[in-house]
Every structure is written in structure tokens, then in C-alpha cells.
Amino acid sequence: MEQADVIIIGAGIVGLATAHGLLRERPDLKLCLLEKEEGAAQHQTGHNSGVIHSGIYYRPGSYKARLCRQGKAALERFLDEQGIQYKRRGKVIVAVDPSERLRLEALYQRGIENGVDCTLVGAEQLREIEPHTAGQWAIWVPETGVVDFGVVAARMVDCIVERGGRVVTNARVQRVVEDRDHAVIASTQGEFRARLVINCAGLYSDRLRLEGGRRSSVRILPFRGEYYSLVESRRDLCRSLIYPVPDPALPFLGVHLSRGIDEAVHCGPNAVLAWDREGYRRRNLRLADAWDTLRFGGFWRMAGRYMRVGTQEWWRSWNKNAFVRSLQRLVPDVSGADLERSPAGVRAQAVRPDGHLVDDFLIEEEPFFIHVRNAPSPAATASLAIGQVVGEQALARLDATSALHPSRAAATILQR
Ligand SMILES: Cc1cc2nc3c(=O)[nH]c(=O)nc-3n(C[C@H](O)[C@H](O)[C@H](O)COP(=O)(O)OP(=O)(O)OC[C@H]3O[C@@H](n4cnc5c(N)ncnc54)[C@H](O)[C@@H]3O)c2cc1C
The missing domain is CATH 3.50.50.60 (FAD/NAD(P)-binding domain)
Known part of the structure; x- marks a missing residue:
């Protein structure tokens, strides 16, 4: 022993x-x-978006806000010391219609509170950064990076x-x-x-x-995150990372475009409940995992609370056109023909017995x-x-x- x-x-x-x-x-x-x-x-x-996050989204004072900032600095030091390639591509968080503007400004204030280097930009400046985006206003976060984790x-x-x-x-x-x-x-x-x-x-x-x-x-509930990627000839539609304004209640939702360290442009991920904790394909089912989810009261309470969003995510998983429409809100020139499926990841999300996601x-x-x-x-x-x-x-x-x-x-x- x-x-x-x-x-x-x-x-x-x-x-x-x-x-x-x-x-x-x-x-x-x-x-x-x-x-x-x-x-x-x-x-x-080994199955994630490869984004070195700035920490703009998280509630000031939370572990996520504090450890994301500290961790980003420590990670970049480690990458420099070890000679591992990473790029600070920067990211735009884009408000497409006026109803999103207040949420965008609140997010900007949160970024400032968290010590993130970010600026609010208008349509003209946004187009200089990302010529193909549709937004009217955006937050530009130059320090967001990409790496292969x-x-x-x-x-x-x-x-x-x-x-x-x-x-x-x-x-x-x-x-x-x-x-x-x-x-x-x-x-x-x-x-x-x-x-x-x-x-x-x-x-x-x-x-x-x-x-x-x-x-x-x-209890851990597994949420598969599915991706498409832009075919090589259409990668020019995205230079850096293009994100929507998040829903404050479910900030991890919202498909986006991100140019990875390998220059491929990843589109996604969505968030679909998986019936196998390591189920990377839509048809994967592991009975023990499915049973574990179904007999957990927190799952049913969560399902009741997020029924509408869950159904939308499920629909977008099976219907490519729905996925494309989400991307077109950010980059109108994207079409179904520009996208090919790429490997998915599965997120481990802890859920309390009362059905609340652990934030x-x-x-x-x-x-x-x-x-x-x-x-x-x-x-x-x-x-x-x-x-x-x-x-x-x-x-x-x-x-x-x-x-x-x-x-x-x-x-x-x-x-x-
Ligand atoms: C789709 C997706 C996109 C994401 N994008 C980003 C991003 O861009 N930036 C970012 O910062 N984060 C991102 N994340 C989150 C990030 O990838 C995870 O938070 C992080 O990888 C968690 O690491 P971990 O070590 O906890 O888990 P894991 O990487 O899952 O490692 C857990 C390990 O435990 C092993 N294990 C499990 N049970 C046992 C056992 N009984 N005995 C021995 N070994 C066991 C597993 O095999 C596994 O290797 C993303 C996640 C997903 C799924």
C-alpha cells in the first residue's frame, strides 16, 4: 500500500x-x-473554449470574481515562465438592441469594480474592432486571452x-x-x-x-456545451471574441464566437442537460447517471424554474437554424453553410436540493x-x-x- x-x-x-x-x-x-x-x-x-477570462461577469467579492482575477495573473505568469503560447485577443460584449443597453452598462460597472481593464464603445468603434458585428454598443475588454488548457x-x-x-x-x-x-x-x-x-x-x-x-x-448536473466552428474561408467574420450581453440569472448561457489559439473560430457553447456525465454526444445515455438526475428533487425544482430556457437550449441543440439565428444576432453575415460541427464539452454544475444552481x-x-x-x-x-x-x-x-x-x-x- x-x-x-x-x-x-x-x-x-x-x-x-x-x-x-x-x-x-x-x-x-x-x-x-x-x-x-x-x-x-x-x-x-480538455473540452472547453480556451478563454482566459477577465473576471468581468462575477459578483464583486465572490470567490469567482477574486480568484478569476488572481488566477488570470498567476496563469499568465505561469505561461510566460513555461513558454506556453497564449494570446490576448480581447473580447467585445455586444448589445444589439436598446433593451440590452442598461444591462451592458451595469456589466461595465461590475467590470470596473472587479478591476477589469474595459471600456464602453459605440457602433463606430465596435466596427473598427469587429467589422462584422451587429451591435450598437459594446464593452471592449482587451485583456481577455486564449490558450489551450x-x-x-x-x-x-x-x-x-x-x-x-x-x-x-x-x-x-x-x-x-x-x-x-x-x-x-x-x-x-x-x-x-x-x-x-x-x-x-x-x-x-x-x-x-x-x-x-x-x-x-x-448534486452535480452535467450540461453539455455543443460547438460549431466557422469553415476556414469564413474565419474573417470574427477577429477576437464576440459575446452577447448575458442574462444575469444565467450568465453561462449565450452562444458566442471566439477565435482560439489555433486560429479556428469556435461558435457556442450552448447548455443542454446531458444524460451521461461524460456524454459528449447528443445520443449518449448512461442509465446510472440519468437515474441519479431523475431521483434528485433539486433537478425537478430547477426544471420547473428554467423550463422555458431549457427547452430553448434543447431546441437549439437539435435545430441548426436556431443555432445559426443566435449567432446572426451578433454577426448577421454568418450562415448555416459557414458552420461545421466540432467536439462538445460537458460542464459540471452543482445544484442545491432547492433547485438553485450554485453560482x-x-x-x-x-x-x-x-x-x-x-x-x-x-x-x-x-x-x-x-x-x-x-x-x-x-x-x-x-x-x-x-x-x-x-x-x-x-x-x-x-x-x-
Ligand atoms: C464547454 C465548456 C467550456 C468552458 N470554457 C471555459 C473557458 O473558456 N475558460 C475557463 O476558464 N473555463 C472554461 N470552462 C470551465 C473549465 O473547463 C472547468 O471549470 C475546469 O476545467 C474544471 O477543472 P476540473 O479539474 O475541476 O475538472 P475536470 O477537468 O473535469 O477534471 C476532473 C478529473 O477528475 C477525474 N475523476 C473523476 N472521478 C474520478 C475518480 N473516481 N477517480 C479518479 N479520477 C476521477 C476525471 O477523469 C477528470 O480528469 C468550460 C467548461 C466547459 C465544459
């Missing part, structure tokens, strides 16, 4: 950033990351290994039980013992817990465990800052147990 101070479950960007931060802070820590797939970043981290994750794996950490793949965690003052983790790669377990399992983060311990206070990042603690229960967008941008928060909590817990049992601290170091 392998012994560690800390076991992290999940080699998505949040687990990797947490491991990276912990080992930078405490190089002597014995740390091991367990990932069920063959490699890192196979789920949300899969590349970032791969480099984090290298850094972790260089610092003495272990990343064990094909290691699906099946059970976590208490054994006196340690947790014993049973996985498909054998058993591990640790003083602390950090759950960064993304789409499965609500399922992991200490056997006999508290259930998660939230902010959510971290919960129980004996032997720190759980990252909700880390949706902009968690890839914010990953290094989330990792720092989780890492500080982890070190405080480890130090507290070492102070009570100094011999144990010595023992774990001796076993390295």
Missing part, C-alpha cells in the same frame, strides 16, 4: 493546479494524484513530477475509508494511504466521500477530505488561485494534525 501525505483525486486543471501549488509551498510533501483516465485533462479541462495541464503534470509528486493514471478511486488517523483509498491501481484527500473529480465530485461520512450538500466556486470539508464541489467556468482561468486556496486549507489541516502528533510528521517524512 502506497503512503502519502496528500492524495488528490482528479488530474483536471483544478487538481493539477492544487498539486502544483502544494509542492511549490512544501517541496517535502509526499503527494500523489490519482486519475481514472489514461492521461490528464480528458474531461472539462490541455497544453497547460500537460505542463503542470511535468512540473509536479519534477518536484517529486506522482501522477498515477488509470486509477479510478472506488472507495475511501477511515483507518485510525489515515484515509485508505481503494483504486483500480491498488490501495493508497493518506493523511488528507483532496477531491477534484469535476463531474463526479459529488459522488466522492468518506464511507459513512456526510453526503455532498449539492460560486464551492469548497467543502469533512474529516480526511477537502472537496472542490463546484468549479465551473472560469475555473480553468482561476485554477492556480483555486489551487492556492485549497492548498492553504490543506496545509493548515496537515499542520494541525502534525502539531498534535509530531511523531507522525517525522514518520511521513522518513517514509519518503
Whole structure:
């Protein structure tokens, strides 16, 4: 049985950033990351829009607002240090009709409060930035960037290994039980013992817990985000990133256009309830996941609240013309012939039993465990800052147990 101070479950960007931060802070820590797939970043981290968000959308003072700003700065430093390519393309958030103008101005004020570099522009200036957009007013956010988070994750794996950490793949965690003052983790790669377990399992983060311990206070509902991309000859329709004004109640909705680091222009994502937590295709169904959703009261309360929006998203998923019409609000020259399907992603969204979506990042603690229960967008941008928060909590817990049992601290170091 392998012994560690800390076991992290999940080699998505949040687990990797947490491991990276912990080992930078405490190089002597014995740390091991367990990932069920063959490699890192196979789920949300490897299936996202690749946007380095500025932090304009989030409620001032929230984890999202604070950690997005801190995380963006930390991520850009990491990318510079590691020589990873990224681009600050900038983004326009576009108000098409007068009814959106007040919301646009409120969003601009929020951006200023959050310390984002942004300006309000009129139609003429907007057309200089994005000649094909339809908007009358816009917020221009020059600091928004793009990167390939899969590349970032791969480099984090290298850094972790260089610092003495272990990343064990094909290691699906099946059970976590208490054994006196340690947790014993049973996985498909054998058993591990640790003083602390950090759950960064993304789409499965609500399922992991200490056997006999508290259930998660939230349930993960998977929302597939489907994309099209512009055919190469029509990429000139979008130079940077073109977003609609978000609905404050559901800010992650609203398909947009974004020119990625590979110069491809991605259109989407929508947000459709998935019946398989890792279901990247519309027809995917996993009975256990579907049943888990259907027997959760919070799902029915959420469905009642957002029935209209949910139906629209579902319709737009099956009807390409509806998707095209959403894009045409932003860029009228886009047509169905300009779009080809591209791979989807699945978002892990935590929902409370009362049917409310958890808006902010959510971290919960129980004996032997720190759980990252909700880390949706902009968690890839914010990953290094989330990792720092989780890492500080982890070190405080480890130090507290070492102070009570100094011999144990010595023992774990001796076993390295
Ligand atoms: C469509 C889409 C677009 C997005 N766009 C952006 C964007 O532009 N910018 C941005 O900042 N954010 C974006 N996000 C959000 C961002 O991708 C996620 O917030 C982030 O990747 C979450 O990382 P994670 O490590 O928590 O989860 P994941 O990347 O999903 O990693 C979790 C890992 O845990 C592993 N795991 C699960 N269960 C177990 C188990 N039992 N044992 C072992 N391993 C296990 C999984 O295999 C997986 O590798 C987007 C997300 C989606 C889906």
C-alpha cells in the first residue's frame, strides 16, 4: 500500500493546479494524484473554449470574481515562465438592441469594480474592432486571452513530477475509508494511504466521500456545451471574441464566437442537460447517471424554474437554424453553410436540493477530505488561485494534525 501525505483525486486543471501549488509551498510533501483516465485533462479541462477570462461577469467579492482575477495573473505568469503560447485577443460584449443597453452598462460597472481593464464603445468603434458585428454598443475588454488548457495541464503534470509528486493514471478511486488517523483509498491501481484527500473529480465530485461520512450538500448536473466552428474561408467574420450581453440569472448561457489559439473560430457553447456525465454526444445515455438526475428533487425544482430556457437550449441543440439565428444576432453575415460541427464539452454544475444552481466556486470539508464541489467556468482561468486556496486549507489541516502528533510528521517524512 502506497503512503502519502496528500492524495488528490482528479488530474483536471483544478487538481493539477492544487498539486502544483502544494509542492511549490512544501517541496517535502509526499503527494500523489490519482486519475481514472489514461492521461490528464480528458474531461472539462480538455473540452472547453480556451478563454482566459477577465473576471468581468462575477459578483464583486465572490470567490469567482477574486480568484478569476488572481488566477488570470498567476496563469499568465505561469505561461510566460513555461513558454506556453497564449494570446490576448480581447473580447467585445455586444448589445444589439436598446433593451440590452442598461444591462451592458451595469456589466461595465461590475467590470470596473472587479478591476477589469474595459471600456464602453459605440457602433463606430465596435466596427473598427469587429467589422462584422451587429451591435450598437459594446464593452471592449482587451485583456481577455486564449490558450489551450490541455497544453497547460500537460505542463503542470511535468512540473509536479519534477518536484517529486506522482501522477498515477488509470486509477479510478472506488472507495475511501477511515483507518485510525489515515484515509485508505481503494483504486483500480491498488490501495493508497493518506493523511488528507483532496477531491477534484469535476463531474463526479459529488459522488466522492468518506464511507459513512456526510453526503455532498449539492448534486452535480452535467450540461453539455455543443460547438460549431466557422469553415476556414469564413474565419474573417470574427477577429477576437464576440459575446452577447448575458442574462444575469444565467450568465453561462449565450452562444458566442471566439477565435482560439489555433486560429479556428469556435461558435457556442450552448447548455443542454446531458444524460451521461461524460456524454459528449447528443445520443449518449448512461442509465446510472440519468437515474441519479431523475431521483434528485433539486433537478425537478430547477426544471420547473428554467423550463422555458431549457427547452430553448434543447431546441437549439437539435435545430441548426436556431443555432445559426443566435449567432446572426451578433454577426448577421454568418450562415448555416459557414458552420461545421466540432467536439462538445460537458460542464459540471452543482445544484442545491432547492433547485438553485450554485453560482460560486464551492469548497467543502469533512474529516480526511477537502472537496472542490463546484468549479465551473472560469475555473480553468482561476485554477492556480483555486489551487492556492485549497492548498492553504490543506496545509493548515496537515499542520494541525502534525502539531498534535509530531511523531507522525517525522514518520511521513522518513517514509519518503
Ligand atoms: C464547454 C465548456 C467550456 C468552458 N470554457 C471555459 C473557458 O473558456 N475558460 C475557463 O476558464 N473555463 C472554461 N470552462 C470551465 C473549465 O473547463 C472547468 O471549470 C475546469 O476545467 C474544471 O477543472 P476540473 O479539474 O475541476 O475538472 P475536470 O477537468 O473535469 O477534471 C476532473 C478529473 O477528475 C477525474 N475523476 C473523476 N472521478 C474520478 C475518480 N473516481 N477517480 C479518479 N479520477 C476521477 C476525471 O477523469 C477528470 O480528469 C468550460 C467548461 C466547459 C465544459
